[in-house]
Amino acid sequence: MLVTERTLAREIAPxxxxxxxxxxxxxVEMLSPSRFCVYVDHPEGVDHALCARVTQLLDDYRASYTIDVSSPGVERPLRKPAHFRAAVGQEVQIRTATPLAGKKRFRGAVVAADERHLRLAAGDEAVDIPYEAIVRGNLIDEGQVQP
Known part of the structure; x- marks a missing residue:
């Protein structure tokens, strides 16, 4: 599903x-083989009318998929280098397609982000994660942090 998700993102975003x-x-996140969600943002906020307009633009996909359109919410998705640069100093959770440093799931603070990778600090450890390895990245809602 990752390949389909990335293909849809490349088509839909522009x-x-x-x-x-x-x-x-x-x-763009695949929720099942036949359903995806498009997370959108706008400087003036995201309302139902905006979500409806985005859904209408995606009519050609509705023959094959159920489409959800959503605001980013407090656990904002992070996918692009600019998203991670804006998240420096914030807690995030990351899932990679293949293991890095022996694991696929990471949680910690973004300490740096450039055009190719981000550096994540979790306790005393830091790991560099290339963007192309990321399957999911989201801010952690500080009000919902679990021990």
């Missing part, structure tokens, strides 16, 4: 962003 000025497609 089309939506070109058609709806100010809208940023933060992520």
């Amino acid at each position: 089309a939506v962003e070109r058609s709806l000025p100010g809208v940023e497609v933060l992520a």
Whole structure:
């Protein structure tokens, strides 16, 4: 599903962003083989009307998929280098496609982010994670942090 997800993101993001000025497609996530969610943001906020406009733009996909369109929420998706640069100093959770440093799931603070990778600190450890290895990345809602 990761390949399909990335293909959809490459197709959908430019089309939506070109058609709806100010809208940023933060992520496209496959929820099942026949359903995906498009997370969008806008400087003036995301309301039902904006989600409906995005859904209408994606009509061609509705023959094959059920489509959800959502605001980013407090656990904002992070996929692009700019997203991670904006998250420096914040707690995130990351899942990679293949193991890095012996694991696929990471949780910690973003301490640096450039065009190719981010550096994540969890306690005394730091790990560099290339963006192309990331399957999921999200801010952690500080109000929901679990021990």
